[in-house]
Amino acid sequence: MIHAFLRGANLFESVHLNTPTYEDVQLSYDMHNIGKPLWEMIPTSMSDVSKIENATTTYLGRLAPMTRLMLLHPSGERLLLGDGFVYPTFTDGFPQEPSATVVLRQNDDKQERAILSYRPSKALWRELAAVVVKRRAGGPSGPMSLNAIQEGKECELVVAALARDKATIIDTVESVFHIPARLLTSVGNVAYEEEVKSAEGLASRLSWAVTTYRSEVDGGWEGRLKGQARPREH
Secondary structure (H helix, E strand, O other), rough: OOEEEEEOOOOHHHHHHHOOHHHHHHHHHHOOOOOOOHHHOOOOOOOOOHHHHHHHHHHHHOOOOOOEEEEEEEOOEEEEEEEOOOOOOOHHOOOOOOOOEEEEEEEEEEEEEEEEEOOOOOHHHHHHOOOOOOOOOOOOOOOOOHHOOOOOEEEEEEEEOOOOOOOOOHHEEEEEEEEOHHHHHHHHHHHHHHHHHHHHHHHHHHHHHHHHHHHHHHOOOOHHHHHHHHOOOO
């Protein structure tokens, strides 16, 4: 998924901007509890039902996920390592993550809510119109931290994502955008989205023009590209 966070003038301000209010958490998590931090209710066995529920289905419990379970041998020479708890996801009916964005996708003859995911073929700036939508029930909604922005105020937004599942640090993408106050309004949001669609249309036409030129005028270019892609012999 695409994650988005507000960036302040310093680390303290950034943490403050991205810390949701009690009311925001209650509104976003609906029927789920705010819970307690994991270190206050650490499960000690798979039979600790209440503690496992706190760890996997509450806002505070999920902030420090237990995705692996480890048992150390008393000798310190070996250990057992296994999968941790199963965490409900958005597709399971759980609320969206605080930094995630929900969009409407057309599926056959109906629209469905889905998490906005990163596609390497689509630059992050093209998704900004969806990311900056403030949260509301039942429809498109951006990250929870956007509720901290006052009406008529601009902000800086850090947008980041992993390029694929099981990605490494080199598969991450990150951008910082200055978001003007107008983009946070419905009128500005629609205007930005329309301009992105226009840019995408021009890009598509340019791509077809280059392809046509290459095939009609610049003969043999596909062969030259294949030749350049071959590994050099040493």
